Amino acid sequence: MKKLPASLALIAMFFNPSLDAQVRDWTRAADGKKIPAEFAGMKDESTVKIKLANGQIYEVPLSGLSPEDNAFVKELVAKEGGAMKTGAGSAATPAPTVPEGAITITLSGVHLCCKDCEEAVLKIPANEKAPIPAGVTFTPDRKAGTIVIAAPSGKDAQAALRGVMAAGFYGKSDNEAVKIADLKPDEFTASTMVLRDVHLCCGGCVKALAKAVESVDGVKSQGAKTGSTRVTVTGEDFKTYEVMQALREAGFGGSFQ
Numbered sequence: 001m002k003k004l005p006a007s008l009a010l011i012a013m014f015f016n017p018s019l020d021a022q023v024r025d026w027t028r029a030a031d032g033k034k035i036p037a038e039f040a041g042m043k044d045e046s047t048v049k050i051k052l053a054n055g056q057i058y059e060v061p062l063s064g065l066s067p068e069d070n071a072f073v074k075e076l077v078a079k080e081g082g083a084m085k086t087g088a089g090s091a092a093t094p095a096p097t098v099p100e101g102a103i104t105i106t107l108s109g110v111h112l113c114c115k116d117c118e119e120a121v122l123k124i125p126a127n128e129k130a131p132i133p134a135g136v137t138f139t140p141d142r143k144a145g146t147i148v149i150a151a152p153s154g155k156d157a158q159a160a161l162r163g164v165m166a167a168g169f170y171g172k173s174d175n176e177a178v179k180i181a182d183l184k185p186d187e188f189t190a191s192t193m194v195l196r197d198v199h200l201c202c203g204g205c206v207k208a209l210a211k212a213v214e215s216v217d218g219v220k221s222q223g224a225k226t227g228s229t230r231v232t233v234t235g236e237d238f239k240t241y242e243v244m245q246a247l248r249e250a251g252f253g254g255s256f257q
Helices: 067-079 115-122 154-166 203-214 240-249
Strands: 020-027 034-044 047-051 057-061 103-108 137-141 146-151 189-196 219-222 230-239
Touching (some): 020 067, 115 137, 189 240, 203 230, 203 240
Antiparallel strands (some): 020 034
16 A cells, blocks of 8 residues: 555545546645646535546545635536535535524533543633634533533534644534534555644543554554643554544544644
């Protein structure tokens, strides 16, 4: 299997008939890196599929591509009558409607091993990385492993979920319309990845994160330490998706590079 850098793990393998077989350079917005590939269709309104020369097809968020790429995709979609195609050309299943009015959701399976974890949840509104709208409240329950979020609207609740992830926590929502988006399975492998924005306030957090990460095939070591927000994971041909999924199952949020 050909390995790609871990920084490319934001794309996943899916197939869709190509609407335009012309090979062009796609540009990553983050660093300007160009990737020669064909346009291979749309997964949804915000995700494009591209086909590399070796035949592999990847799924990339439009937000991660250059303005020129976005304009190119918009033009092609317009030629198709504005229809965003998925799968074998069928229409995408409409997502549940996000409520406009006040809403309360419960996240379960959150890693809350101590009082400091609960305190960190209560401090989420002060995290500048993910601004929280006025009127949103967070109620952590260490014994239940839950966070109850009350918000003036579904949109505000979604912003609150971004704050939960930025603070290093993860939980499964009891509302399908307002939840943290699922990870997209892929086959990318790496020998090193850096976890970011993880919550490690105590030895219990470190132990739980280490157990989750080291359960992934190919992972040989990880550098979790109390108080750290970044953790380097090393090994041989381990799947970055499996590491992030293992963290979520253990109740941790964050991201990686």
